[in-house]
Amino acid sequence: MTFFAPTFAQFLEAPPVGAVLTREERDAIQSLNVGPKHYQSHTVISRQGDVEPRIFFLNSGWACVYRDLANGDRQIIDIPLKGDIVGIRAVDGPNYNSLGSITDLSVFEISRHALAKSLQHLPGLSRLFMRAAARQYSIVTEHLTNTGRRNALVRTAHYLQELGARLTAVGEGNEMGYECPLTQHELADVLGLTAIHVNRTLRELRENELVSFRSGFVEFLNKQKLTKLTSFDADYLKMT
Amino acid sequence: MTFFAPTFAQFLEAPPVGAVLTREERDAIQSLNVGPKHYQSHTVISRQGDVEPRIFFLNSGWACVYRDLANGDRQIIDIPLKGDIVGIRAVDGPNYNSLGSITDLSVFEISRHALAKSLQHLPGLSRLFMRAAARQYSIVTEHLTNTGRRNALVRTAHYLQELGARLTAVGEGNEMGYECPLTQHELADVLGLTAIHVNRTLRELRENELVSFRSGFVEFLNKQKLTKLTSFDADYLKMT
DNA sequence: TCGGTAAGTTAACCTAGGTTAGCGAAAGGT
C-alpha cells in the first residue's frame, strides 16, 4: 500500500483542520522539518502512564485513543482519522490515555516542546490548535452523551454516522457509506457495549434497513430514516 | 450569602489554574477590567444553539454544562466548580452545550474576542488556557470511561471522589467530605442513570460503609476501601 | 394554616444488555 505523502503544511491546510497559512506561518512550519512516519497496524504507539513528549498529526489510517482499566476492560475515547490531531497539550507530563494504530498509519510526529516554541510568536497558529482542541472536546462530549443517554441501537447508529461524516469531510467516504476496518470488538469498546451485543445491534440495524456494517464496509441503507432515529446533526464536527 | 470577590488576576493565580503571572500579563489582565457577575441558582446562562461570545470563569458556586436531547433526556457533561473555566474556544459560533447554575454563582465573564486579542502577544497566557483545556479534556475522558465501562456502584463512587478531589484542591472540601448541593436527579444526569437507581446505589454505598451522601453532604466513610473499589487516582485532575 | 411542589425513599415488576457457550469462516504461520 502506498500513501499520499503531503508536507506537514499541506496537512494543516487540508480538512478537517483547513488552515489558511500566512507566508510566515508556512515558513515556520517548514523549518520544523517533519516528514511522515509510518506504523504498522495494531501497534501501541504511546502507553498510558508513559511520559509522552510528542504530538501526533494523523496523515492516513485509523488509530485509537483508549484507557485500560484495572479489571481488563477498556474504553476507547476516540478513533482519530486522517487529519486529526492527537495529544494537543501545553506541557509535558505522563500520558493519561494510550494511543494505538488500528490500520497501518502515516503520521507527523512533532515534539510538543518544539511546536510550542515555534508557535510562540504565531498567535494565528496557536488559535488553530485551540480550535482543533475545541473540536475534539465536542467529539468526546457527544460520545459521552451517546453512552450516557442513548440505547444500544441509537448509540451504534449515531456513531456510525459520526464516522461517516468525519470521513466524508476528508474525502474518504460519501453519502452511501465508507470502508471501516473496525472489528465488532473495537466498536464495542468505543460504545461501552459487549461485542456480542454490538453484533445483535448491527443485525437489527441491518434488518430495519437503516445501516449495514458487514465485511469492512458501512453502508447507509436509508439515511433519512436513520437520522430520524438518531437525531444526528454533524454541526459538532465542524472546525467553526 | 456573601462571596469572597477576588480580582480576575487573583482568580487565575489561585488553584486549580495556579498561574504564575508576569508583570506584563498581570497588567493585560487588569486592563480587561472584569468584575465578578452573579447569577441565582437554577438559571440557564447559555443555551445550546445560541451564539455565545463569552467565556466564563467560575469564581464560586456550582454550575452544570449539559446537553438536552430530543426525547427530553439530558446528559450533564461537567459540573464546573470554583476555579473552573467554561467555554474555552478559539472562535465564536453557536454553542453546542448549555450552561446553567445549580447554586448561586459568581463568575467572571469575558468576551472571547477581547480575551483572544489581549492574549495575542502573551504566549504564556495562551499556554495557560491550553493547559486548562487539556485538564477539561482529561475530565470528560474519565467521565466517558466511567459511563462506558463502570457499573452504577463504582461509577457513582468514583464520581463522588472526583468532586471531592476537585473541591479539596480549591479549599472547599477535605479528606472527610464536602458539601454537595446536587440533587439525586442531577447526579443521575451526570452518571447516565435514573434518579431512582442513584438512590438505590447511594444507599448501597452507605450500607457498605464506603461513602454517604445525605442532606447535602458527602462523607467518606472509608476512603481506603472506597479507592480499592473505584481505583480512583486523582492524577487526571492536575494542571500538570 | 393549608396547599402545592420538589426531593428523597421504597417495593414490585420488567427489559435491555451482559454472560456463557458454542458454531463456522477466514487468515496466517510452519
Place this chain on the structure above:
DNA sequence: ACCTTTCGCTAACCTAGGTTAACTTACCGA
C-alpha cells in the same frame, strides 16, 4: 496440508438497571 487464532454469528440464560407507582418529608408561598 495442517494448526491456531481471530472474527463474526447465534441461542439460552441471567442480572443490572429502568419503569411504575406509591408514600414521606421539607420547604415555600398565599
